[in-house]
Amino acid sequence: MVFQYPMITVQACLDGLLLGILFALIAYGMALQWGVMNIINIAQGDLVILGGYIAYFMYLYGIHPAWGVIVSPIIMYFIGVGIYKLVINKVVDRDLFISILATFGISILFMQLMNFAFGADVVLANSGYGTTMLFDNNVTLPNSKIFSAFISIVFAICLVIYMKKSKLGRAIRATAQNARAAKILGVDTEKVYAATFGINAALCGVAGALISITFTIHPYMGLPYTIRSFMIVIVAGLGNLPGVAMSGMGLGVFEEFADYILGTEFRIGSVFLLLVLILVYRRFKLSRKREYLK
Amino acid sequence: MKINKLILSFISAVAILLSTSVVSFAKVVGDKIVLGAAISLTGKYSSNGVHTQNGYNMAVDRINSMGGVKVGGKTYKFEIIYYDDESNPKRAAQLAERLISQDGVEFMLGPYSSGLTKAIAPVTEKYGVPMVEANGASRSLFTKGYKYLFAVLAPANLYLDVAIDLAVEKNNGKPVTVAMAFEQDAFSQDVRLGVLDAIERTGSKKVIDDKLPKELNDMAATLVKVKQMKPDVLVVSGHTKGALTAIRQIAEMKVDVPMLAMTHCDAAKLSKQHGKNSQYALCASQWHKTLTYKDNFFKDGMKYAADFQKEFGYDPPYQSAESSAALLVFKDAFERANSFDKKKVRDALAATNMQTFYGNIKFAPGGQNVDKPMVLFQVMCDGSGKCENKVVAPTKWASAKLIHPIPKWSER
Numbered sequence: 001m002v003f004q005y006p007m008i009t010v011q012a013c014l015d016g017l018l019l020g021i022l023f024a025l026i027a028y029g030m031a032l033q034w035g036v037m038n039i040i041n042i043a044q045g046d047l048v049i050l051g052g053y054i055a056y057f058m059y060l061y062g063i064h065p066a067w068g069v070i071v072s073p074i075i076m077y078f079i080g081v082g083i084y085k086l087v088i089n090k091v092v093d094r095d096l097f098i099s100i101l102a103t104f105g106i107s108i109l110f111m112q113l114m115n116f117a118f119g120a121d122v123v124l125a126n127s128g129y130g131t132t133m134l135f136d137n138n139v140t141l142p143n144s145k146i147f148s149a150f151i152s153i154v155f156a157i158c159l160v161i162y163m164k165k166s167k168l169g170r171a172i173r174a175t176a177q178n179a180r181a182a183k184i185l186g187v188d189t190e191k192v193y194a195a196t197f198g199i200n201a202a203l204c205g206v207a208g209a210l211i212s213i214t215f216t217i218h219p220y221m222g223l224p225y226t227i228r229s230f231m232i233v234i235v236a237g238l239g240n241l242p243g244v245a246m247s248g249m250g251l252g253v254f255e256e257f258a259d260y261i262l263g264t265e266f267r268i269g270s271v272f273l274l275l276v277l278i279l280v281y282r283r284f285k286l287s288r289k290r291e292y293l294k
Numbered sequence: 295m296k297i298n299k300l301i302l303s304f305i306s307a308v309a310i311l312l313s314t315s316v317v318s319f320a321k322v323v324g325d326k327i328v329l330g331a332a333i334s335l336t337g338k339y340s341s342n343g344v345h346t347q348n349g350y351n352m353a354v355d356r357i358n359s360m361g362g363v364k365v366g367g368k369t370y371k372f373e374i375i376y377y378d379d380e381s382n383p384k385r386a387a388q389l390a391e392r393l394i395s396q397d398g399v400e401f402m403l404g405p406y407s408s409g410l411t412k413a414i415a416p417v418t419e420k421y422g423v424p425m426v427e428a429n430g431a432s433r434s435l436f437t438k439g440y441k442y443l444f445a446v447l448a449p450a451n452l453y454l455d456v457a458i459d460l461a462v463e464k465n466n467g468k469p470v471t472v473a474m475a476f477e478q479d480a481f482s483q484d485v486r487l488g489v490l491d492a493i494e495r496t497g498s499k500k501v502i503d504d505k506l507p508k509e510l511n512d513m514a515a516t517l518v519k520v521k522q523m524k525p526d527v528l529v530v531s532g533h534t535k536g537a538l539t540a541i542r543q544i545a546e547m548k549v550d551v552p553m554l555a556m557t558h559c560d561a562a563k564l565s566k567q568h569g570k571n572s573q574y575a576l577c578a579s580q581w582h583k584t585l586t587y588k589d590n591f592f593k594d595g596m597k598y599a600a601d602f603q604k605e606f607g608y609d610p611p612y613q614s615a616e617s618s619a620a621l622l623v624f625k626d627a628f629e630r631a632n633s634f635d636k637k638k639v640r641d642a643l644a645a646t647n648m649q650t651f652y653g654n655i656k657f658a659p660g661g662q663n664v665d666k667p668m669v670l671f672q673v674m675c676d677g678s679g680k681c682e683n684k685v686v687a688p689t690k691w692a693s694a695k696l697i698h699p700i701p702k703w704s705e706r
Contacts, residue, residue: 007522008518012515012518015514115336115338116336119340119341120337120338120340120381122534122535123567124538124542126542126568126569138521140521140548142546142547216538216539217511218338218535219338220338259515260519263505264506264507264513264516267515268507
């Protein structure tokens with residue numbers, strides 16, 4: 001099929017790239033807090049969906065949902081800080097397993113709360129952005145997807161600059177490198193952790209708003225986003241933004257092709273499979289490295 | 295320590311009190327016939343669960359206020375014990391067990407969705423408790439040889455085969471090419487089987503047969519294929535999210551297809567969420583308010599819709615209408631059985647042959663309703679962008695003429 005209709009290949013690549021950029025944004029948030037706090041946030045996808053609901057409610061009240069990319073991160077930042085103060089600060093120095101359990105609990109709680117508050121209906125926000133047609137209408141790119149990718153890039157760039165230039169950004173990076181040393185040198189690590197979790201939640205908010213514009217949202221749809229971002233981070237490594245962007249886009253394209261070649265039913269499944277393969281491969285590589293050391 | 299013990303004994307006292315008081319419920323108490331239902335009030339089916347509950351409540355109020363149920367010369371009123379099954383099949387089965395063995399319920403109403411009905415049916419069957427259900431359409435429910443299960447709705451495989459017949463008819467009786475995209479759940483796969491039967495029957499050809507995942511929110515890949523292969527009909531079934539995603543992406547990608555047929559359009563409030571983009575979509579429905587079936591309690595569909603709107607503040611989806619119909623069936627069966635014996639009521643249910651505002655009801659040996667065809671409506675919008683669902687098939691009930699083929703996006 002892919003060879004029979006060459007336009008499908010072009011379409012799949014473009015769709016995948018645009019989608020991948022959005023995934024990369026979510027993954028970047030995850031990489032950031034993973035790197036700084038050593039916490040794997042299972043609730044990442046649920047934060048994304050919550051951000052989506054914020055944009056959706058703006059849409060319901062007649063505000064264009066694109067404004068959600070401004071409003072949603074602001075609200076989500078405070079929600080993120082709130083979650084940190086309530087739960088995460090108690091598990092931040094503990095081992096990874098405890099933090100996974102804690103965030104898993106938060107994830108379930110969020111799903112149920114969203115279901116309770118917003119109902120189980122599938123919803124979406126219409127941006128009315130229209131479509132860009134290429135190659136004699138054979139390839140179509142919804143402008144909402146282009147908008148999503150563009151906004152994701154803008155936020156990623158802003159964040160990189162912020163991390164490099166601002167005082168808090170430097171403090172975050174210092175804490176990531178060595179929390180104890182940073183503490184001795186006067187960095188309030190508690191504050192840094194709270195801010196990091198807040199920034200992560202804010203990024204999820206942006207992504208959620210974009211997803212409500214491009215796809216659909218539903219209280220139980222968070223997990224696939226968690227898995228995707230987990231995978232992107234695993235591939236790219238922590239603290240490696242170009243890597244996150246590249247592996248995000250790679251994953252997007254991979255998903256689209258898996259969809260065409262294997263069928264839509266294997267789309268999410270193939271992502272899981274890839275995750276397993278990568279983990280096995282990494283382990284294999286690590287064990288070889290260990291042998292050299294011996 | 296002492297306080298702890300005190301609290302503990304207090305709690306156990308309350309527990310004992312509760313457990314004994316619960317037993318005092320029974321099938322028929324005084325002038326009340328107590329029905330049991332596990333309904334999804336929370337969890338992923340909660341919105342349709344509420345539609346179901348509203349439908350049940352509406353019918354209970356109506357029947358009770360219009361004289362109740364007459365059995366053995368005495369008048370009884372309906373009452374329903376509800377439990378929340380949290381949209382979870384395991385929980386639903388537990389609750390059915392509890393309703394029957396603890397609360398003493400001897401007549402059950404169905405839950406929402408095929409999956410939950412499947413979980414409950416073995417329990418009601420085990421205890422020989424008649425269950426009239428209104429929201430489980432999966433064909434596999436009716437092939438297990440259940441004796442106590444009765445469904446007022448048409449089985450899932452009949453949802454969209456009408457659309458294929460319609461497409462062939464519009465193609466001057468010549469076979470058509472069909473693209474299919476179905477979610478991988480019991481219900482949608484049953485719909486798919488029905489479509490496959492229709493394809494075979496009409497000598498048509500399937501060109502795409504995609505299965506959609508449960509976490510569906512992107513079906514661009516399927517639609518790209520549709521764009522390239524240009525089938526005559528595109529059939530989509532993936533509950534609410536399938537309908538919403540399909541319409542959004544068809545509009546965004548400007549996919550031209552002469553006929554688009556779906557399920558769950560009214561549950562998805564398609565025309566409300568998507569406005570003009572949803573125009574021309576064909577939707578399978580168990581019921582539509584403009585159908586002219588009649589009964590003594592709700593008069594007809596239009597009256598039912600108006601009353602429902604007044605009581606609950608929204609237009610009734612078919613899930614509510616069929617749930618209301620389930621109570622009418624129970625009332626009719628009790629009166630014909632003239633007894634509260636489970637076996638007699640079961641036999642009376644099996645012999646049901648009646649018309650309700652929702653449609654004719656007559657059960658096949660498997661328990662499905664064989665006397666009510668599905669209807670197809672088409673979303674039609676006027677110049678101002680206001681959209682309405684109008685029945686276009688079967689011809690007997692049509693209130694508007696089918697618009698076929700769907701105009702190309704470039705001409706809209």
